[in-house]
Amino acid sequence: MKNWLLYLIFFLIYQSLYAQTQWKNISDTRSVMTIVPDGNKIWLSSVGGLMCINKLTSDTTFYNHANSGIPFTRIISMCLDKTGRLWLVCDSKGIACLEGDSWTWYNTANTPLPNNFAVSVTVDSQNNLWFGFEFYLVKFDGTNWTSFAFPQEMTTGYLPYNIAIDANDRVLIGAEGIWAFNGSDFIQYNTSNSPLLSNNIRFIKAFQDGKIWIGHSSSGLTITDFTAWKVIDTLVPGRRLFDVSSFDGNTTTGTYWLATYPGDLYYYDGNNWSLQYASPPLDSLKYIRYLAVDENDELYVSALKSATFDGSEWHFLNTAECGFKGYNSLNVFHSKDQSTWIAGNYNINRFTNNTWTNYTSDDVSIINPYCFADDQSNNIYAGHDQGISYFENTTWHRKYIPTNPIFNNDITHLCFDKNNHLWMSAYPGLIDFDGINATYYSSWLQNFPSMQVNCLAVNSNGYIVAGTNNGLVIKVESGWVTYNMENSPIPSDVIRDIAVNENDTWIATNNGLARFDGINWDIYTKDNSLLPDNYISTVDVDSNGVVWLISYFDNLVRFDGQQWEVFQYENSGMQIGIMQCIRADKSGNIWIGSEHCGLTIYNENGISLNLPENNRIDSNEQNICLVHPNPANDEIRVSYKFPESNDKLILMITSLNGIKTGEFPLETNEGIFSYPAKELSPGLYLVTISDGNTVCASRKIQVTW
DSSP states (O other): OHHHHHHHHHHHHHHHHHTTOOEEEEOOOOSOOEEEEETTEEEEEETTEEEEEETTTOOEEEEOTTTSSOSOSOOOEEEEOTTSOEEEEETTTEEEEEETTEEEEEOTTTSOOSOSOEEEEEEOTTOOEEEEETTEEEEEOSSOEEEEEOOGGGSSSOOOOEEEEOTTOOEEEESSSEEEEOSSOEEEEOTTTSOOSOSOEEEEEEOTTSOEEEEESSSOEEEEOSSSEEEESEEETTEEOOSEEEEEEETTTTEEEEEETTSOEEEEOSSOEEEEOOOTTOOOOOSOOEEEEOTTOOEEEESSSOEEEOSSOEEEOOOOSSSOOOSOOOEEEEOTTSOEEEEETTEEEEEETTEEEEEETTSTTTSSEEEEEEOTTOOEEEEETTEEEEEETTEEEEEEOOOSTTSOSOOOEEEEOTTOOEEEEETTEEEEEOSSOEEEEOGGGTSSSOSOEEEEEEOTTSOEEEEETTEEEEEETTEEEEEOTTTSOOSOSOEEEEEEETTEEEEEETTEEEEEOSSOEEEEOTTTSOOSOSOEEEEEEOTTSOEEEEETTTEEEEEOSSOEEEEOGGGSOOOSSEEEEEEEOTTSOEEEEEETTEEEEEOTTOOOOOOOOOOOSOOOTTOEEEEESSSBSSEEEEEEEOOTTOOSEEEEEEETTSOEEEEEEESSSEEEEEEEGGGSOSEEEEEEEEOSSSEEEEEEEEEOO
């Protein structure tokens, strides 16, 4: 009875906490940047996060900033060191290291790095880590960091994306040829002083037999030990090498794989090269970015469809966390039918009934979408670079293209007014479309105060409100009313976004936030509020009247009329990226669209979406570990139960940058551990329970006192 009651308590707490997930990252993880075999695991990196595939079960675990301690999800490159630690680099956030289940974050705030722009990583025979940074090569010996400035010739238009270690532990860097660093000097090899086939370097692969294989983006292949040189532009008769993208192999067996980015895959069996073709379930290999061969000579391919080949059969790699596609979420729109529409570059994502559907530019009716609106009959319209289209059943149909010769076809914003007229912005102004006829407004036509419309909304009276580069413009029966810095307290004439809540219009400007009720103005800047910056890029109001905004592209700000709360990347589960749009749905979920990294969803009371949950760090159903409440502002309680075989359990609390704040032995294999939250600074922490060798459970908690 005691055990049954304990399991019931754990189950009820778990169900409550599961529903209280506050942060969710949604990314396109299909495009793999790097593949690292690791025994029975395969690590795959993407700009949307880290993936780990269990080779025995084919299960994939997805790591992102919201569901684990990983400090960033935009992973440009990674490698394993000699002790099994996984090292990741990001071109804006520095370096991360995964050791066991603990993350350590290295950046300019806690480490003498020259900058946070890291783009490559490799390890030498002495287990020294070498990182390619903007303008610098950085060495880490496990204790000390040493930076070596690149020669001037390497800092003009080139980033060290390609680095390798040769048999003599020299660091090889691809940048306008090959640079070899011997610990003190950089030596350049290029087409002027060597037989190198091309100065355009796609990859460098060095083996302990002394050979260095160099792929070129504009031609073929160079093989060298810097004494003898061999250049190759053809591996099989009649097939010229072009844009050689990746290479890997086994020097013991003398077998190698080589790929070109367009999709040619070559295999060397020790005697001859042959062109290989994918077989079902793959139809073809396209856009091959990376190859990796494991200790069993199994091939892993990063391509449009990532796959593995064991020598006889091809299999897909499960790298898609959900149906979301694309990297840019430039506009988010919640329609009346409870669907959410996201505009990206040349694609549209729709989320409805717990399902993602993607529409691409292959459908010529939508081309490159910018915005959405729905009419009084719940019909969906999209503005794109060739006019507007409407959605019917499952298909987009072209609806309207501006016919006035001074207006271009780029429809950047849409909104329906009280008369069900569709208003759209297109340079140099605004268009009112009643379904048949269009009326054009522009300062060129002398019937509108601006040529540039940055946002559209409809106010409580059903009239159109436009944010322009010349102020806030409101449509009334008699014409247009303009509010600018000359006739109102508005802090800037450049209006970035508008949110309407009953009689209040909230206005995001280049120089602060404004609230206007038709008579009175309230102005908020960093001088009289907790705004981190006066540049407000986007704003919305949720169903409870709480204002949400993005300050200077990367600060999420909450304002309830009295209190301000600021979320930054380091103390939240937000994605990396320039935040382009913020929109609240009717369930209180805050959707944040960003450039390069997909979506972030936040709900302080727990996200109500039923999205696929692939973020459990421990999969042993016998292990129970619940951290509650979350967020915590008084006391952190950890309820746990593990098999009796788990003895000498240790609970650790660490910050996301890897700083350990507490380590506590647990006397029994089940119980409740309590810790005062005020012993910790506000922020995100990782609670980990291990038996000294293996991590049994890991949970993330936010401290908010």
